[in-house]
Amino acid sequence: MDVVIASSSIDGGIGCWDLQTGAEQLRYKTCASPPHGLVSVGRRFLASSQLRDPSATSGHVLYWSWSKPQAEVKSFPAEPIKPLAADSEGSYIVGGGSSGDIYLWEVATGRLLKKWHAHYRAVTCLVFSEDNSLVISGSDDGCVRVWSLFLIFDDVRRQQASHLYEYSFTEHTLCVTDIIMGYGGGSAIIVSASEDRTCKVWSLSRGRLLRNIVFPSIIDAIALDPGEHVFYAGSRDGKIYIAALNAESSPSNSYGLHIIGSLSDHSKAVTCLAYSTERNLLLSGSEDGMVRVWDVKTQNIIRMFRHAKESNAQGFSR
Numbered sequence: 561m562d563v564v565i566a567s568s569s570i571d572g573g574i575g576c577w578d579l580q581t582g583a584e585q586l587r588y589k590t591c592a593s594p595p596h597g598l599v600s601v602g603r604r605f606l607a608s609s610q611l612r613d614p615s616a617t618s619g620h621v622l623y624w625s626w627s628k629p630q631a632e633v634k635s636f637p638a639e640p641i642k643p644l645a646a647d648s649e650g651s652y653i654v655g656g657g658s659s660g661d662i663y664l665w666e667v668a669t670g671r672l673l674k675k676w677h678a679h680y681r682a683v684t685c686l687v688f689s690e691d692n693s694l695v696i697s698g699s700d701d702g703c704v705r706v707w708s709l710f711l712i713f714d715d716v717r718r719q720q721a722s723h724l725y726e727y728s729f730t731e732h733t734l735c736v737t738d739i740i741m742g743y744g745g746g747s748a749i750i751v752s753a754s755e756d757r758t759c760k761v762w763s764l765s766r767g768r769l770l771r772n773i774v775f776p777s778i779i780d781a782i783a784l785d786p787g788e789h790v791f792y793a794g795s796r797d798g799k800i801y802i803a804a805l806n807a808e809s810s811p812s813n814s815y816g817l818h819i820i821g822s823l824s825d826h827s828k829a830v831t832c833l834a835y836s837t838e839r840n841l842l843l844s845g846s847e848d849g850m851v852r853v854w855d856v857k858t859q860n861i862i863r864m865f866r867h868a869k870e871s872n873a874q875g876f877s878r
Contacts, residue, residue, distance in 0.1 A: 562836060564843060566851050566867045567591050567598040569611060574598065574624070575867045579836065579853065582863050588629050591622065595780070595831065596643035596685045596738070601667060602650015605632075609641040609655065621655070635670065637663060645686040645695070654695055656683025662697060664712070674712050676724055679703055685739050689748065694726070696750060698736030704729040704752045706764065727767045732756055737780045742788050749805070751791055753779040759793055761805060773803050773818045783833035783842060785856070790820070792842055794830030799823070800844055800854075823859055825852060 562579035574588035588606070591598075597609040601623075610620040619637035621644070624630075641655040641663070652673075655663045660679035665672055679699035687696050695707045706727040711717055718724065734755035741764075742749040749770065750762040755778050761771040779801075781794035793801045800823040828847035835842055842854040845867070853863040 562839065564851060564853070564865060565598065565600070565606065566845055566865065567593045567608060568849075568867060569594060572867060574606065574608070575851075575865065577851075577865050579839070579841075579863070582865070584865075586626070586629060588624050588631075590631070594642045596645075597641075599644045599646050599653070601646045601653060602648075604650055607644055607646070607653060609644050612640065619655070619657070633670075637672075643683060643686045645688055647688045647692040648690075649692065652692075654686050654688075656686050656697060656699075658682045660699065660701070662686070662695070662707070664709075676707075676712060678705060678707070678725075684736055687739050687741055689741055689745070690743055691745055694741075696739050696741060698739045698752060700735045702730065702732040702734055702736060702754065702756070704732070704736055704739060704750070704760075704762070706750075727762075727764075729760070729762055729769070731760060731769055731772070732758065737778070738782045740782050740784045740791070742784055743786075749788070751782055751784065753782050753793065759791070759803065771805070771818065775801060775819065780829065780831055781833040781844075783835040786835065786837045786840075792823075792833055792835075794833045794844060794846075796829040798826040798828055798830060798846070798848075800826075800830055800833070800842075821859075823854060825861060826850070 564577045564579050567574045574591050576585040592611045593608040599607050601607050606624045608622050612620050619641040621635045622631040623633040639657045643656040646653050653665045662678045664674040678697050679701050681700035683699050685698040698704050705725040708726050732754040736754050738753045740751050747765045753759045757775050759773045763770050777795040777797035779793045783792045790802050801819050802821040804818050804820050826846040826848055830846050832845040842856050845851045851865040852861050855862050
């Protein structure tokens with residue numbers, strides 16, 4: 561079954577809907593998660609970092625099974641955690657700390673396997689590569705870094721290395737808000753968004769910038785078309801911009817270079833995007849409290865879900 565899950569930074573719980581029928585499957589109560597703080601772990605259960613008192617010295621992560629609305633497990637990491645990401649097998653979870661540290665836990669035992677200092681400021685977003693060998697992180701410091709888990713787990717090489725990251729991309733001038741990674745393993749592309757109103761496309765194999773796209777407003781969420789012809793950029797002005805990865809836009813384009821169109825229905829900032837590859841649908845969540853499902857071919861909305869005042873949504877199959 562294809563489901564949509566959505567959480568918010570206010571205590572609106574987690575909504576879970578059947579993507580095909582629109583029926584609400586379950587409502588998980590008492591959850592206030594930051595952007596990128598909600599993740600499906602191996603499609604077996606949900607994990608969410610929690611927003612707590614800013615003066616709190618420890619973190620707070622909740623875990624839910626699919627069948628029960630109450631959190632079954634709670635953990636308290638050494639510091640507040642914002643973004644979470646899980647590998648495709650559901651074997652590991654990584655979390656980004658407010659100190660700039662990244663934590664890696666083993667799901668089966670709950671043990672903290674590794675911790676390393678990744679950024680000078682708070683980690684804002686994390687993503688695993690398609691083959692689970694890399695973790696890509698973004699930060700408040702404007703930096704995007706690529707980490708090889710082979711190096712992270714090799715204690716001898718770690719001691720000998722001058723730095724742990726494979727690449728450090730420093731071209732953003734403000735906080736990194738989202739990161740997505742394409743297909744193709746070592747030859748994949750990485751797209752990052754920032755409060756500097758740009759999205760940047762990076763070559764993983766060459767370790768360099770391929771394309772810089774300037775947007776009319778700050779981009780907080782991005783999603784990649786499976787064919788990697790375009791990507792979608794959710795903006796604080798309520799629009800979802802469509803940006804070309806290869807083709808040039810016409811000189812008369814009112815949006816600017818490489819932006820070839822937009823989807824517009826949200827009344828407030830777009831906070832999250834996800835792409836359903838099986839159904840060729842785009843999901844968007846917004847501060848207007850709605851989750852919209854778009855048919856990308858017709859650019860029509862085919863379904864809407866009401867969640868809370870602000871939604872950070874993601875979609876996947878289960």
